[in-house]
Structures are given as C-alpha cells and as structure tokens.
Amino acid sequence: MIERRFKTRSVNGTLAIGQNVAELMLPAPKLIVLRGELGAGKTTLVKGIATFLGAAEPEDVTSPTFTLVHSYQGKTIRLYHLDLYRLETERELLTLGIDEMAAEPDALVLVEWGEKFPSIVARADGEIAIEHGDGDERMFFVRVK
Ligand SMILES: Nc1ncnc2c1ncn2[C@@H]1O[C@H](COP(=O)(O)OP(=O)(O)OP(=O)(O)O)[C@@H](O)[C@H]1O
Ligand SMILES: [Mg+2]
Numbered sequence: 632m633i634e635r636r637f638k639t640r641s642v643n644g645t646l647a648i649g650q651n652v653a654e655l656m657l658p659a660p661k662l663i664v665l666r667g668e669l670g671a672g673k674t675t676l677v678k679g680i681a682t683f684l685g686a687a688e689p690e691d692v693t694s695p696t697f698t699l700v701h702s703y704q705g706k707t708i709r710l711y712h713l714d715l716y717r718l719e720t721e722r723e724l725l726t727l728g729i730d731e732m733a734a735e736p737d738a739l740v741l742v743e744w745g746e747k748f749p750s751i752v753a754r755a756d757g758e759i760a761i762e763h764g765d766g767d768e769r770m771f772f773v774r775v776k
Pocket of ligand 2: 743
C-alpha cells in the first residue's frame with residue numbers, strides 16, 4: 632500500500648499535484664475512487680493527471696456529469712473519467728461497463744462519486760480523498776494498493 636499526502640492553495644497547484652498523483656497510479660490497469668464534496672477539486676485533479684499522461688490538455692478535460700464517462704488516449708495509458716453523482720442504482724451502473732474498462736491492460740479508471748456504490752469500492756485499487764480547506768486550500772490523501 633502506497634500512501635501520500637499533498638497540499639496546495641491554488642488551482643494550478645492542484646494541476647501540478649495531478650502529475651505527482653499520476654505517477655502513483657502506474658502501472659495500469661487501475662480503478663481509483665476520487666472522493667470529496669462538490670467543488671473539492673476532483674475534476675481539476677483529473678485535468679492534471681490527463682496532462683501528465685499525455686492524454687489531454689487541461690482545458691479539454693470537462694466534467695462527465697451528464698455523459699457519465701469521458702475517455703482520453705494517452706501515450707501508454709487510456710484514461711477513463713467517470714462521474715457517478717447522477718447515477719442512483721447498481722443496475723444503471725452495470726450499463727456503463729466499468730468492469731470492461733478496468734479490464735483493459737492499459738486502463739486508468741478514475742471515478743468521481745464512486746464511493747456511492749459498494750461494488751466499486753470493493754473492486755477499487757485505491758482512492759484519492761480531497762479535503763477542502765479554507766478558501767482555495769486543498770489537501771489530497773492518496774492510497775493505492
Ligand atoms: N486548489 C484548488 N484546487 C482545485 N480547485 C480549486 C482550488 N481552489 C479553488 N478551486 C475551485 O474549486 C472548484 C473545483 O471544481 P471541480 O470541478 O474540480 O470539483 P469536483 O470535486 O470535480 O466537483 P463535482 O463533485 O461537482 O464534480 C473550481 O471552481 C475551482 O476553481
Ligand atoms: Mg467533478
């Protein structure tokens with residue numbers, strides 16, 4: 632088990648932390664739950680991770696709130712970014728095919744609001760918990776198997 636903490640006071644700091652976090656996510660395949668309240672910075676962190684992996688520019692990574700899944704092809708990693716905030720049942724979850732994504736040998740599957748679903752927590756390889764401090768301060772707690 633790898634455990635790391637990071638702290639920043641800016642959006643750019645979170646983007647930079649995304650690069651450190653991305654290194655901790657290797658090797659693929661992995662499924663990671665991103666935990667943290669609305670506006671904690673989960674999607675912002677994914678922007679940083681995607682940039683480091685050569686999968687997308689930060690401005691091209693948008694929240695999959697309505698589409699539920701976005702994917703980006705990196706140099707060696709295929710990044711799947713999910714947001715399950717609007718999903719309610721395990722039955723709806725099945726239609727997304729998360730197991731198939733996570734079974735791809737080069738997949739990194741990052742799941743916002745994954746902690747809502749016990750089946751996801753059970754199969755996750757780790758989690759990134761984000762705590763909202765005062766103002767723009769954010770703390771990141773990374774645990775990876
Ligand atoms: N240090 C910081 N890191 C990330 N975001 C920050 C920071 N400081 C302020 N913010 C602001 O907080 C918000 C974070 O939004 P983001 O979409 O990343 O959150 P989220 O956790 O994905 O939320 P949601 O659960 O709604 O998807 C943005 O409006 C951003 O400008
Ligand atoms: Mg988000």
